[in-house]
Amino acid sequence: MGLGTKRVCHVSFVVKDIDKTVKNWAVFLGIDMPRIWNIPKPEEAPALTNGKLEDYSDCRISVIEMENLVIEFVQPGENPSPWKTWLEEHGEGYQHMAFVVEDREKAKKLLHDEFGTEDWYHVGYYPGGAYAFYDTKEALATEVNIKDNQDNRAIIAELLKK
Numbered sequence: 001m002g003l004g005t006k007r008v009c010h011v012s013f014v015v016k017d018i019d020k021t022v023k024n025w026a027v028f029l030g031i032d033m034p035r036i037w038n039i040p041k042p043e044e045a046p047a048l049t050n051g052k053l054e055d056y057s058d059c060r061i062s063v064i065e066m067e068n069l070v071i072e073f074v075q076p077g078e079n080p081s082p083w084k085t086w087l088e089e090h091g092e093g094y095q096h097m098a099f100v101v102e103d104r105e106k107a108k109k110l111l112h113d114e115f116g117t118e119d120w121y122h123v124g125y126y127p128g129g130a131y132a133f134y135d136t137k138e139a140l141a142t143e144v145n146i147k148d149n150q151d152n153r154a155i156i157a158e159l160l161k162k
Contacts, residue, residue: 010071039074115138
């Protein structure tokens with residue numbers, strides 16, 4: 001069966017100081033300083049953790065696109081978030097590997113059937129895509145982020161009604 005892809009979309013690191021970390025990576029790679037921005041508010045891109053709609057707009061994010069890999073950096077804010085929990089439990093560093101799939105339900109079923117992984121614990125929706133974090137650390141030695149490029153406007157509208 002398998003995931004349906006062997007292509008990694010990005011790897012993600014949770015960091016304490018995104019400005020310092022991203023600047024150091026830019027120097028290390030000899031590139032211009034990448035943009036750093038805040039995660040969008042729920043009205044723009046709703047995200048749920050353990051089924052509850054949350055606001056992670058105090059978290060900051062940056063991406064470095066390399067020739068063969070995309071590196072994502074996330075700095076948690078003061079409010080609770082999956083990234084803050086990760087930082088508190090595991091410290092600064094690598095958090096997950098992301099894959100873009102055509103069928104997120106098939107990926108979810110694979111993770112459940114093969115590895116006993118329950119449903120996602122964190123999911124975020126954009127009009128043209130979604131991502132979901134799965135706790136696969138015991139089975140795969142990392143968390144996985146399953147992404148898709150589906151039209152999620154109806155899901156977003158429904159979430160924002162609540």
